[in-house]
Structure formats: C-alpha cells, structure tokens
Amino acid sequence: MRRLIFDAEHEEFRASVRRFFCNEIAPHAAGWRKQGYVDRRAYSRCGEQGYLLLWADEKYGGAGIADFRYEQIVYEENIRHGEPGFYINLHSGLVAPYIGKLGDEEQKRRWLPRCVSGEAILAIAMTEPGAGSDLAGMKSSAVDCGDHWLLNGSKTYISNGQIADLIIVAARTVPDQRYGIGLFVVEADMPGFKRGNRLEKMGLKAQDTSEMFFDNVRVPKSNVLGDATRGFGYLQQFLVGERLIAAIDSMAAAQTAFDITLEFVQSRRAFGRPIGTFQNSRFVLAGLRAEIDAAQTFVDQCVLEYNARRLTADEVAGAKLVASELEGRVVDACVQLHGGAGYMEEYRICRLYTEARVSRIFAGSSEIMKEIIGRGLGLDERKLK
Template identity: 50%
Template sequence: MKRSLYESDHDAFRESFRKFVEQEIVPHDDRWAEDGIVPRELFATAGKSGFLGIDVPEEYGGGGVRDFRFNAVITEELMRSGAAAAGLGLTLHNDICMPYFLAYCTEEQKRRWLPGIVSGELITAIAMTEPGIGSDLASMSTTARREGDHYVVNGAKTFITNGINSDLVITAVKTDPSQKHKGISLLVIERGMEGFERGRNLDKLGQHAQDTAELSFTDVRVPVANLLGEEGKGFTQLVTNLPQERLSIAVAGVSASRAALGWTLDYVKERKAFGSPIGSFQNSRFVLAELDTEIDIAEHYVDDCIRALNAGELTAVDASKAKYWCTELQGRVVDKCLQLHGGYGYMNEYPIAKAYADARITRIYGGTTEIMKEVIGRGLGL
C-alpha cells in the first residue's frame, strides 16, 4: 500500500539528508564504532547543513517548522544506511531533548542555549536512569538542595546517550526528597561545572558508535537559572514528552525492519543453494512475505501516530503501542533476516549482523516492553 505521509518538501529533505549520511557518516562508521563515539564535529556539520533544530523558531537560528515528518525522514535514512548507531546522537538531540528546551525554557534560557543547540555547538543529553533504578523514576536518589541562587546536586546517572559528548544534560533530580513524583525537578547541568564528572564510555552489546556513559555529581552548584520549568513539575514534564520519545523509537524500529528486509531480499536473490537462488525456496518466500506484511501494517500505524503528534493528539497509550510493537517487530525481523543469510549473517561485514546487535536494546530503552504493556493495560481501565 502506497504511503501518503510525506509531501514534496519531505522528499527533497530526504534527498539532502541521504547525501549527508553517505558523505559524512557511512565512510567513517567502522572507525567510529571502534572508537565508541562520533566526533563532536558531526553535530556541527549537521547543524550547518540544517539538520538540527528543524522545529526551533527562526529567531533562535532554527528552521521554524513544527513537523515531525522531517524528524522521521532523518531516522529512516539513518536506518537505511546501515550506519544508524553513528547518527543516534542526532536523533536524541532533535527528537527527545529538543522538546524540553522548546516547551520549558524561559526566554533568557532560549537565547542562551537554542542557537548553540541548533548549530551543533551545544550537544544535548537527558539523564533519568540511575544505577539502582530503571523505570521507577519516583525512587531516584539524585538530589538538588537549594542554597540561595544555586542548587547543590549530588548523585549519579547511567546509560546516558550522548553522555561523553554532551554539553547540556537535562537531569532529573529530587528537589524534595520527602516526595515521590511531586519532588522531581529538571535541571540543565552544563559541561565544565565543578563536581560534574563523566565515567567510562560504556562497552555495549551493540550501537557501538554511540557514546553511552555514566555521570556523577558531587556538590555540583547549578544556578537556579538552569531550572527547566517549575520546581516539582519534573515528573509531569517527563510524562508529557514521553509520547514523542517513544514514537521516535517506534519510527526507528519499523525503519530498521524495513532496511533489514531490503538487505535480505537483495541477498536471497543472489545467493544460490542447490543450483537456485535461496529466495526461490518456499520457506524463504513465506518468511519474507510474513515480514513484509508485518512491516507494512506497522508502518501505516506509525504514520498515523506521526500525524496525531503533529496535530497535538498523540496519546501516551497510542505511543506505547507503537513503541512496543515496532521494537518487538524489529527484533523478530532482524533475527529471521539473519537466519536467511546463513553463516554470512553472523559476520560483522554484513549490515544484518550489526543490525541484530543494535536491535536488542530498543525493547528496553525509552520504556521496556513490559512498561509499555502496563501503560496500554491501564488505558483499558484495568
């Protein structure tokens, strides 16, 4: 079924971003994967090319276009390239961190931060997860004690995407430890603040080109002027922005599935066994027919979620359905596609091997599959 989501502007944008990926990311992907990090210059180059802050008002240097379809194009092209991990920091910057700066910054904060975020000179991250907690944000132990014009922050965060490269870290803290959800606030902690330390760049199963770090805070004095929104409203702010975050992950999941299917179709048409292309075998046709059908169905649901987000109507339940289904689909697709590659699928020189390792985390970050089912179940009144 033909997709009707995109218009001519998105097609032109896709062509430009595809060239950017082919020139600025793909040739360096293997080296960046070995390094465990992309250079900061990638963000600056992306900013200069107009691929950051598309939805930021023009007065702060952005594109001034509130249309998540452009974000989706970026994700789709990164997945198609086979070098997605190298670009994940860009999607986190655009899709997940940007909404907090746009929705909750004061005018002074916008003028201080947004131009650098758009240009790629200021790289962003968000820090929620702690070593002792995952989904249970109300139990976080990172505290921020008010002392005059500053908060004094103590605690630690882990599994932070862009953790090494980041300049501005949206950090969930307890400004009132006696409270659970109502005690959470969001502070922007900046590179260079005394007592703010980055631990090791974590050695992960997949997504090797993406820096993921542990962060620690020891008596870090953060100006009250770095508070995002109101004190005690952090949990509400997080919940408000989670649907877009989860939709972003869903887009990545279904796009990664589509890419894996494409690589596999090319492979089974060329690879021969018993004198015939392996794609001509009934089992291969049936497996690929099933995957193509599932991807088509998921893609159209996600497209509707994108339309709903643009209209301000995407619900937490619908976003959870998209995130749950598309990441589980991604896992199934890359597994079956790797199987059709046979032994070559286990070789890292083939993109399906990298996609297999990269896919496993998507069912965990942004809310585990189990948490997504919990959200959906509660939406049923259960």
C-alpha cells in the same frame, strides 16, 4: 508499500537528506564504531545543513518547521543510510524539546542556537543504578541553597554521555514527595561534574553510553527548567515524543534489514539456484513484508496524530510496542536467511541484530508499554478494587 502521509515536498527533502547521510556520515561510521563515539564534526555538519532541531524558531537559528514528518525523515534516513549510533534523534527530538518548551526566553537564547548549529551536544540523565523505569524512585538530590542548587548523585546508561556539553539532569528536590523532582541543565565544565568510563554495549558501538557523577555541583537558578518541583510531570509529558521516535527508528531498522536480506537472497546461491527461490525464503519474507507494511501504517498514523497534538500515551505505547517487537522478529529472521554470513560483523545484518535488542528496553520496556495500554483499557487495579 507507498506511504501516504508524505507529500512531494517531503520526498524532495528525503532525497536531499539521504544524499547527505550517504556522503557525509556513512563513510565515517566504521571508524566511529571502532573508537566508540561519534566525532563532534558530525553534529556540526548536520547543523550546517539545517538538520538539527528543525522545529526551533528562526530567531534561535532553526528552520521553524512544525511538521514532525520532516524530523521523521531525518531519523529514518540516518538509520537507513547513516549510522544508528549517531544519536541526532536524542539531540534534536528527545532532549532539545525540554529547553524549547520549558525554558524561559533567556535560556532558549543561551542554549538553542548552539544546539541548532551542533556546537553544543545534548544528553539527558534520568536513569540511576537502582531506578530504571521507576523514575520516581531516583535518589539523586538537589538542595536549594538560595542563589543556586547543590546537586549530588549518580546516573547510568546515559546516551551521548562522553561527548555531551549540556546535560539535563533529573534530581529529587522534595525529599518527602515521591514525585518532587526538578530538571537541571548541567554544563560540562561545572566543578563537581564527572563522567564515568564509556560503557561497553552489545550493539550501537558508535553511540557513547556512560555513567555520570555529581558531587556538590553548584547549579545556578538560571539553569533550572520550569518549576523545580514538577519535573516528574515534565518527564511524563515528553515521553510521548520519545516513544514515537523509538517507534520510527524501529520501523526504519526493520525496513533496512528486510531490504538488505531481499537483496542477499536474490544473489546468494545454494544447490544451484538463488536461495530466495526456495519456498521457505519466499514465505518468510512475504510474511515480514506484510507485517512491516501494517506496522509502518500504524506508526505513520501516530505521526499525524502527534502533528495534530492528539497522540495519547496509550496510543504511542502501542506503536512503540508493535514496532520494537517487530524489529526484533525481522532482524532475527533475516540473520537466519543470511546463514553463517549473518553472524559475521562485516555484514550489516549482524549489526542490525545486536542494535535491535535494546529497542524493547529503552524509552520504556515492552512490559511497561503493555501496562500503559492495559490501563488505557480501564484495567487498572486501583480503579477495579
């Protein structure tokens, strides 16, 4: 189905981005999956092409493109033709905006040019062993010591954890206030900061995920983003963009799974004819085609609303819920249509299957998304008591 939100300029940009990912990223993907992390060169090559932090102002080295559709194209093409474990979406769309929107001029000049070029790789550390979706329950703490903050605690499941140079760390700054949290930029060479082992995951083998430990890390006051007591509100504010990116990625993965399965059933034969000619195959793929088109239209509309700064928390929760749940159904059905081949890692559908499972968990689980949508309907127990 033709996607109506893109103009000719967007499609020209997509063609260029696709060539880059096909030629520069995809050939290295197998090696990255084997070693468990993406080479730093991937980020610098993207930086050279101008594909990182497209939104960043020209004075920081960016392209100054306010139209989020261009970022959407980069993320989609990386999923479809690059390597899903190459987390440029996290770097450009999830973490860097904290610096771009909360940072003062000195901080932006110090960090953004290195992020735009790919010299500095970004991560964000929110999740803790005992506090996942409940960010207000985090135990990591930062104590004001006059000219610096003293940071202690641990984080887990941190994407880009092994290769990140700058890590935005959320920590409690007001002990007796549930939402008294600050955001601190920890630089990789700061004494007291230590990375744990790379965590073994079900999928996304090229994406390094780690534990992090902070033992009396002295964080200069100049490394605090915004108000050191309002971090919880900042985290909530940026979740809209994070969940939209998650929805975009899920739709790109679902479309990819559909495409490779359609090609497979046209060539694979059983009982003397292509398996795509069996009614079951046609009906399964027909149903998936309709669902993908419907969900993609919804997500694309959310992108336009995000561009217009009108996208709400409950609307993006709906997009993230629909897209991630659909991704799970699509990859499952497509593995089935591949038969035994679908269980073999040499076939991409096998990797798409294992990669998809986390989509219903990160950026807020499906259950959390339903809770947000329900509250948006006025079904909040605090209001109905």
